[in-house]
Structure formats: C-alpha cells, structure tokens
Amino acid sequence: xxxxxxxxxxxxxxxxxxxxKAFMYMRFTGILLLFLAVGHMMLQHIINDxxxxxxxxxxxxxxxxxxxxxxxxxLVFALSHGxxxxxxxxxxxxxxxxxxxxxxxxxxxxxxxxxxxxxLAIITF
Numbered sequence: 866x867x868x869x870x871x872x873x874x875x876x877x878x879x880x881x882x883x884x885x886k887a888f889m890y891m892r893f894t895g896i897l898l899l900f901l902a903v904g905h906m907m908l909q910h911i912i913n914d915x916x917x918x919x920x921x922x923x924x925x926x927x928x929x930x931x932x933x934x935x936x937x938x939x940l941v942f943a944l945s946h947g948x949x950x951x952x953x954x955x956x957x958x959x960x961x962x963x964x965x966x967x968x969x970x971x972x973x974x975x976x977x978x979x980x981x982x983x984x985l986a987i988i989t990f
Contacts, residue, residue, distance in 0.1 A: 887949055894946040901939040927990050937987050941980060948976045 879885060909918065926932045952972055959965050 894942045
C-alpha cells in the first residue's frame, strides 16, 4: 500500500522528563491496580462473606506472605497512583511554580510517611 499523497511523516521527539515518567507510571499502575483491586474485592467481598471479615480472617489471610505482598503492592500502587493524580489535579489550578513546589513536597512527605507506617503494619502484623 502506497503512502497517501500530501501527508507528511515526521518523527516527534518526546523529552524524557519527570512529567513524562509520571504519565507512564499512571498508565502502568492503572493496569496493575485493575487486577489488584478487582482481585481484592473478589476475595474480600464476593468469595468471602462481608460479615465474616474480622480480625481472625485478617490473621488467616496474612499468614501467607503471598497475601501480604499482594496487599502491600495494592497499598503502594494505589497510594502512589492517587497522589500522582492529586498532584496533577492541583497542578491544573495552581499556577505558581513556587507554590506547586511546596505542595509537591507536602504530598511527597505524606506519601512517604503513609507508606512507611502502613507497610510496617502489613509486614509486622
């Protein structure tokens, strides 16, 4: 098949900066979260009865390191995906680079502290 007349072909040079990597991270984590979150909902709310969810159920689930790693992955990907999305939404409304830098530091600190505390809870439970 021949090329269409009058159509120019050119290569677009996309810079590899933080925003590009954050964009790709959102796509990657979105796909992972689709499987992790649906799997979590199936296990917690469909396969098992909601009324059976108590501390004994959690102890039984977390006796398996595979379940802990799955929950840890869900935590890390969901929280980082959400924080990145929130950063993008705030960036749509805040136009001052210095204010945005402060907000990014606050969001980053919140993300790191929350991940540490929640990860410790899952790992040491």
